[in-house]
Amino acid sequence: MVDSGHRTCPVTKLPLSPCSPLIPNYALRSLIDSFTPSVTAATSTVRKTNKTSLPPSEDPRFLFSSLSYPASAAALSTLHRLVKDEPAFRRLLADSGAASILLRHASSTDSPDLQDISLRTLLYLSLDGDDVRVGLVADGALDYLSCAITSGGPNAALAATTLTSLAVVEVNKCTIGAHPSAITALCALLMSGKERECREATTALFEICKFPGNRRRAVRAGAVHAPYSQAMAPRGLYRFSVCFAKCKEGRDTMVSVDGFVRVLAGILREGTTRGMEHALLVLNLVCSENVNLCWEAKKEGVREICFVLVEKDHEKIARNALALARTLEKRGGGSFGPNGLIAKDAADADDLNAMADFGKLEVAFNDEYYKLKLFYCSTN
CATH class of the missing domain: 1.25.10.10 (Leucine-rich Repeat Variant)
Structure with a gap:
């Protein structure tokens, strides 16, 4: 059925004509075909690295099928290690839908250790490329990261760093600026956070405000006053x-x-x-x-x-x-x-x-900018 495509209309229940180019479950078959080699590649890569057979708990198939919220510390630690060490595994994780579980843990302040592991895993995952960054934002990452930043604590700086990574993509800058609490949360962290929190919030705001429309939003949120009040x-x-x-x-x-x-x-x-x-x-x-x-x-x-x-x-x-x-x-x-x-x-x-005795200054003006030429000559 999958190989040939389901040729029955799901609405009318009538079969399609034999010459019709439409195959409704072509996308599903394509995903299945691409998923299997990815799992095999990721598994073989990990095996080559460890030079031993994978234990069941580290097999990608087992990890993704058993991962649920709330996840165990062991499962999240395994994900973090594989995402950090295996670039092939990052793409596999991004396509698996497991990022949503990591995002839920990233905003949970009840377990700071699990929150830390999840945020670090998301940060490494975001380094896989622009497609992954856009995908994480589409999965609602801004809501969870804003919550983590607003709640403060030891992981707020890490959440701001992850937000900086997502903001590298131009389309994400616009999306972050339109989010109701992302810029506000960063400005609040900038005003009340410690040295590391202020540094990461500054970097995130600077990256986000490269998009001109976000500058006004940041000004209204207090981004201009904050650096001077904190003696940055x-x-x-x-x-x-x-x-x-x-x-x-x-x-x-x-x-x-x-x-x-x-x-x-x-x-x-x-x-x-x-x-x-x-x-x-x-x-x-x-x-x-x-x-x-x-x-x-x-x-x-x-x-x-x-x-x-x-x-x-x-x-x-x-x-x-x-x-x-x-x-x-x-x-x-x-x-x-x-x-x-x-x-x-x-x-x-x-x-x-x-001052003129030590050198001669010649200034030429252009319609668009000043051109400055310095001619130094020895005094007579």
Whole structure:
């Protein structure tokens, strides 16, 4: 029956014509045909690894047929080990439907140990490819992972990491953003979690907010205020700032954050090269729309920092520093000195003249962006 296809219409109970190309259970036969080699391949792979015959408890057929909720710790541990060590077994597990049992355990806080094993298994499973990631989201993974993140505890960070893996796929970014509690749960974890929880929540939000539509949702959920209230490390701060500075709601919210300019000024003084590059970009975007922030930036010494960075041997930093310097001049008062930098008064002009003795700065402007060329020459 399976080989030939069932040729009777399930509605009318009438046989199909002999020349009809329609075979209703073709998909079922295809699944059966593809399932058997997969089981054989996974079983043979495990046997080669162990160099012994498989015990019944590790046979994929036995595992999937006996797995139910709630599962035993031994069964989940076996699944975790096979998924971690055997790439062929990941595809087999994804196609078996057993992921739904893992997801139910992932949201259960009654057994933290089983929750931990299930989340780790799901994380390894999500590494099998984009199809698996999309399939897990279709199976309702967002509901279970959001529940695990909201409940807190030692496994919240692991749930956030799994969510980051799912968000790598563009279509999943959109789905996660539309979920009623995923972004909210991550923002809550960011505000109340410990160091590891904050780090994983930051990474997940950063990945999710690469989709522009999710930035506004994250801002409304408190993602902009959270990093500053938790004194996040500079790397996390500038990543967040760059992400949300590209969104008008994000820029408007940054203006209301106490200490926003002070923290970014600190990154300009002591941050990494990448941190300085992005901090300059963020300050330029925000200060271009707010005069008060321009004056605050000057009080924090950002203008003087730009004087130094504009001659730094790094094209992006120099370009961003020059752009910020011009923004501060236009929005906050002052004028350009003889070497193209801001001179607010005579003392500033003298300082800039002294700087010009060490090098000559030539700035060429393009319609789309500033092109910066630095020509260093020895003093005579």
